[in-house]
Amino acid sequence: MKSIVFVTVILLTGCSVTPSITPWVKPYERGYLADPIMSFEPDAVSSNYMHHVYQAREGARGAEGGGSGGGCGCN
């Protein structure tokens, strides 16, 4: 957990005082990235459910990139 806090603080505070960096992909060049098919999780209701399915049946948890609630319903 300490490493997560350290990296976060460095990223956020460091970036906030760094002179602005010229983006190498200009805003007008992001048409492909703005396409809905490029979303990592286009449908939260669906991806949250699949995270829950795997969390309930696999020992590994976390870093899925989405959210899920408590409880289980999996005994």
Add this chain to the structure above:
Amino acid sequence: MSIFLNVSFNVNFVVLMIGLLLVATHSVAAVLPEERSDVMFHEYEGGGVTINGPSILVRKNFMDRISINANYYVDNVTSASIDVLSYGSPYVEERIEQSVGIDLLRDKNIVSMSFTNSTENDYDAKSFVFGFSRDLFGDLTTVSVKFGFGDDVVRATGQAAFEDTLTRKNYQLSVSQILTKKLIMAVNLESINEEGFLRNPYRKSSILMPSDVGVIDRQGTWEEENYPNRRTGDAASLRFKYYLPYRAALRAEYRHYSDSWDIQGSNFEIGYTHPIEALNLTLDVRYRTYQQEAAFFFIDFLDASNGAEIPTFHGRDKELAEYSTTSVGVGIKWEFLSSRWLVLDKASISLNYDHIAFEYDNYRTAEAGGYELGQEPFYEFDANVTRIFFTAIY
């Protein structure tokens, strides 16, 4: 709401809050999530278990600065799983999960909060999540942090005197990075700390005790499990998504997990999304593999009839065993409304199906007859997961 009182604001948390406040003063624009409603029916069927129900997710924005969302989710469980068949009775139960959340946008920063309440007849869970995200480097980078606090109450049907608790803290850092005009990457790190009653009160260990004279099958070997009361785990994932030379997207993900119970798990997933514009369809195919090593106290069967020492911690939860899963899935979305009509901007219906195969390497089919005790075949089963949902964007 004891969840709020149990939070220990340690030094790391305070340092991170100061960091967030330092950066929350810069400007220009992020965007709130799109306004939409989803109504989904979900079903999981496999290993003698069927779980289905609805999930309704609604999001509404106000003044381009505030976004509120609410989710109502139900699991209707019918279970005759291998554990239930081995030492219990098939059962039916219902879990209801309700959550509300709010996102507040200010310039490049979004502050998020959500609260979730889950209830079952033998388990209650409350969780609160606070998040902060910020766009950096000309909006090429988005950094998000989340802190979650969970407070659960565990009960057991038929054991009126039993009640115990579990607390959970999550720390998550996510970085989304535009690499090229067609390639985006996301890194997620998460630490999960749990403390309290971490086992299932119904599940049993299989141990042949010196007093079990004449026992020849598992029925005479079931003993109370004993788990450590603390579990800390760390997960890290790396995801890529690439826009192909034609209108389609390829994605890949790798995640590694390890915890204080010696569980090591990793999964790899690859997927392909292909729109068919003439028919307003979007197709998706995916493949996922997962494998994990067992917890240090997992024991499928222990012969202690000769007086052998029984470890302090022992458990037989198959999710703590050594095993692997393989999943293949397909999805199709039909956008039947693609231009504005009344209050709707778009509307679609989606169908997704995933088939998951579970293969265990040290968890045996305890109920199998005709085998020497502890020499039953390794357990395996297949599961089918179906999601069908209607989406309205407004």
